[in-house]
Amino acid sequence: MLEGLAARLQGVFSRLKGKGILSERDVDEALREVRMALLEADVNFKIVKDFVARVKERAVGHDVLQSLTPAQQVIKIVHEELVQLMGSTQSRLAVASRPPTVIMLVGLQGSGKTTTTAKLAYHLRKQGRKPLLVAADVYRPAAIEQLRVLGRQLDIPVSAPEAGQTGRSEEALMAGRLSGQVADAVAVVRHGIEAANRFACDTVLIDTAGRLHVDQELMDELVRIVREVTPHEVLLVVDAMTGQDAVTVAQQFKEAVGIDGIILTKMDGDARGGAALSVREVTGRPIKFIGVGEKPDALEPFHPDRIASRILGMGDVLSLIEKAQTAFDQEKAQQIEKKIKQQQFTLEDFLFQLRQMRKMGPLEDILGMLPGFGQMKQLKGMSVNEKDLVRAEAIINSMTPAERSDPGLLDSSRRQRIARGSGTTVQDVNRLVRDFQQVQQVLKTLNIAKKRGKKGGKARKGFFPF
Amino acid sequence: MIGGFFSRLKDALTKTRDGIVHKVQSVIRRHEAIDEDLYEEIEAILLQADVGIEATTHLLGRLRERVREVRVTDPEEVPGILKEEMGEILSAGSENPPGLPAGPHGLELGGLQPAVIMVVGVNGTGKTTTVGKLAARFKGRGLKVVLAAADTFRAAASEQLSVWGKQTGVDVVRHGEGADPSAVAYDAIKAAQARSADVVLIDTAGRLHTKTNLMEELRKIHRVVAREIPGAPHEVLLVLDATTGQNAMQQAAQFSKAVGVTGIALTKLDGTAKGGIVIAIKHTLGIPVKLIGIGEGIDDLQAFEPQEFLDAIFNNQSNNGS
Ligand SMILES: Nc1nc2c(ncn2[C@@H]2O[C@H](COP(=O)(O)OP(=O)(O)OP(=O)(O)O)[C@@H](O)[C@H]2O)c(=O)[nH]1
Ligand SMILES: Nc1nc2c(ncn2[C@@H]2O[C@H](COP(=O)(O)OP(=O)(O)OP(=O)(O)O)[C@@H](O)[C@H]2O)c(=O)[nH]1
Numbered sequence A: 001m002l003e004g005l006a007a008r009l010q011g012v013f014s015r016l017k018g019k020g021i022l023s024e025r026d027v028d029e030a031l032r033e034v035r036m037a038l039l040e041a042d043v044n045f046k047i048v049k050d051f052v053a054r055v056k057e058r059a060v061g062h063d064v065l066q067s068l069t070p071a072q073q074v075i076k077i078v079h080e081e082l083v084q085l086m087g088s089t090q091s092r093l094a095v096a097s098r099p100p101t102v103i104m105l106v107g108l109q110g111s112g113k114t115t116t117t118a119k120l121a122y123h124l125r126k127q128g129r130k131p132l133l134v135a136a137d138v139y140r141p142a143a144i145e146q147l148r149v150l151g152r153q154l155d156i157p158v159s160a161p162e163a164g165q166t167g168r169s170e171e172a173l174m175a176g177r178l179s180g181q182v183a184d185a186v187a188v189v190r191h192g193i194e195a196a197n198r199f200a201c202d203t204v205l206i207d208t209a210g211r212l213h214v215d216q217e218l219m220d221e222l223v224r225i226v227r228e229v230t231p232h233e234v235l236l237v238v239d240a241m242t243g244q245d246a247v248t249v250a251q252q253f254k255e256a257v258g259i260d261g262i263i264l265t266k267m268d269g270d271a272r273g274g275a276a277l278s279v280r281e282v283t284g285r286p287i288k289f290i291g292v293g294e295k296p297d298a299l300e301p302f303h304p305d306r307i308a309s310r311i312l313g314m315g316d317v318l319s320l321i322e323k324a325q326t327a328f329d330q331e332k333a334q335q336i337e338k339k340i341k342q343q344q345f346t347l348e349d350f351l352f353q354l355r356q357m358r359k360m361g362p363l364e365d366i367l368g369m370l371p372g373f374g375q376m377k378q379l380k381g382m383s384v385n386e387k388d389l390v391r392a393e394a395i396i397n398s399m400t401p402a403e404r405s406d407p408g409l410l411d412s413s414r415r416q417r418i419a420r421g422s423g424t425t426v427q428d429v430n431r432l433v434r435d436f437q438q439v440q441q442v443l444k445t446l447n448i449a450k451k452r453g454k455k456g457g458k459a460r461k462g463f464f465p466f
Numbered sequence B: 001m002i003g004g005f006f007s008r009l010k011d012a013l014t015k016t017r018d019g020i021v022h023k024v025q026s027v028i029r030r031h032e033a034i035d036e037d038l039y040e041e042i043e044a045i046l047l048q049a050d051v052g053i054e055a056t057t058h059l060l061g062r063l064r065e066r067v068r069e070v071r072v073t074d075p076e077e078v079p080g081i082l083k084e085e086m087g088e089i090l091s092a093g094s095e096n097p098p099g100l101p102a103g104p105h106g107l108e109l110g111g112l113q114p115a116v117i118m119v120v121g122v123n124g125t126g127k128t129t130t131v132g133k134l135a136a137r138f139k140g141r142g143l144k145v146v147l148a149a150a151d152t153f154r155a156a157a158s159e160q161l162s163v164w165g166k167q168t169g170v171d172v173v174r175h176g177e178g179a180d181p182s183a184v185a186y187d188a189i190k191a192a193q194a195r196s197a198d199v200v201l202i203d204t205a206g207r208l209h210t211k212t213n214l215m216e217e218l219r220k221i222h223r224v225v226a227r228e229i230p231g232a233p234h235e236v237l238l239v240l241d242a243t244t245g246q247n248a249m250q251q252a253a254q255f256s257k258a259v260g261v262t263g264i265a266l267t268k269l270d271g272t273a274k275g276g277i278v279i280a281i282k283h284t285l286g287i288p289v290k291l292i293g294i295g296e297g298i299d300d301l302q303a304f305e306p307q308e309f310l311d312a313i314f315n316n317q318s319n320n321g322s
């Protein structure tokens, strides 16, 4: 996993303690790291270049605030600039003064259009709208069936070409996509709008075929659909894992059909999502939603500050807290948090947390979301699997209450006893104690960071877990 | 049809080639000597092809070394050196083991009892399409193929595979929605054995490599396959979308860890994305690219030939656009 920018900057600045203002050389050195972080996050090369130049201008000569280290100061500036570039949270979709409102989803193959069409319909229906889905991907095998299944699952009507027509997409397969005689997507959309009127649906969501931005014929098809129905909203669906080419794609879709907003899918993975910055820069349009899973409810409004942190690899503190909140036993969590504050965190609490963490997914994911993780190189290899957990539990169970609350007591004869008692080895016991002490160390660091944060005026509460 | 296929391949490669070669050449034309500027611009080109910082740094390091050692002074020689270095990464260790039978595109087929190929990857990369294209290719070689619709999760995933099955005239083993994917794989192997089929292609559901439970599900499919046929799966193909950036490295690492990826199918190379991340993946993880996807049609699959691929990328003469 990539190390966080915060950690790397810490390294750059460890030599520069106690400086009053940021000199050009300090900033250059720091910005080299920023540049790398952005490139590793897939932000487009040219955009990175401009961005870094802009930050440099702002940062040189900047006073280093009392409460911050120079590293934190640069991160703060970078983060602010990024958040600003990302725009604000705008998850509202257009509503036509005369229904139906027509929303069309476009994008590359496999980006998530069909799934997102269903997600949006589900989302809008919860807001009291009455959506209808239009299956305008007349090419890909079973694309129409895919939307039909989703409509059936959600009990939302789907307008699609007749079975006879769709069957022909199979011929298209053999001959290369366009030479086959398939249903005309424009006609499908026209019928869809008629159907919406007939069924008194106030919102029409059009799922279009995946297409390459360089495929002139298919881009023309989109233009023809737009001419036919003048959608109120054209949304570009972009895979969060997209690399440097995101700018070209966004640019060409924008030029050919016009884009009103962006949806970033597959954000539930560990992609840093630099494409978000690229498409945002190129189109100037808001990112409205992010897709965070395959199910219909896995759609969230876009939060610029969160993605900025994620792109920088600084740790998505908010997401972490949210994730923790859903998975954790709240009461117990509060107890432990109090203990952490009072630095009374024990091995028993540690065990509890290990168990909780398994509920939340791989440890590295969780730690990756934490600021300061990059510094804790020791923690990196510390993955938790079921076997380790069982072993850890056995070891902790073999300790006396006194030992659990103060591992300092654990001399070698006690360790031998514990190993025997738990059916493990002294090395196992040593490893567990070491892991625990590292966690304690992180907690201490975070406690300090938190206090600093407060001084800076931003009280952050609920830092749990860790 | 063959003619159409080659012209599509050429079109697809021309886009990639025009990308890098044009850029390298226009950079070189502006430089009389090999200086820092030149290196910086080459770095830019590689990074913009998604090669990634680490592999780019490595390539530039090698380039500098060679320029120094051989006392190269002519900027015109730089692309050749770069190409050699990239070629070295891409083809290192990829010599076929002697004496083993290989299928179309050099895929490993074991002793055909039957051979099992598992196709894995994150969501939407082109797994099902690649399985369909492969089925056609195997069938064209006179091999009997069975498809396993082991994506029982995504809406209409098995219908999608069935269309390909029908189109290629190949049997598809499928269960209902939500069924256990390893049961589908198992049934497909049994069916293949009963019908004396030669190859089983397993289409799996798209899954993000960070999802522990879904990766476990994949492991289970792998275990079932391995238990039924010693030595199987003979290939585990990771389908990577050429548009993907640096995250592809994580994908390759995690899928490899879970089910031992034997090769990459790099799809959607017919777009403008360069797929440069495969160089980084080969460099750090040693996983070779075996196939490339250059369109959505049945013929749009091609063996990945590192040399040919790089020749196409760096071939100076074919830059006249014809
Ligand atoms: N994990 C995850 N998977 C997603 C998300 N959105 C879509 N997917 C998956 O991505 C794959 C492709 O999604 P589709 O909706 O079929 O994509 P599409 O753009 O319609 O694809 P084409 O029509 O073939 O161009 C499917 O496996 C979806 O389940 C998301 O936010 N997270
Ligand atoms: N242009 C182009 N499109 C491709 C290529 N390979 C696949 N596709 C398209 O990419 C989209 C996704 O392909 P699928 O085969 O459904 O992908 P998948 O990996 O099976 O997707 P999930 O099962 O949902 O994870 C479809 O629209 C395919 O037609 C390729 O080489 N070039």
Ligand SMILES: [Mg+2]
Pocket: A113, A114, A115, A137, A143, A207, A208, A209, A210
């Ligand atoms: Mg679709």
Ligand SMILES: [Mg+2]
Pocket: B127, B128, B129, B151, B157, B203, B204, B205, B206
């Ligand atoms: Mg599939």
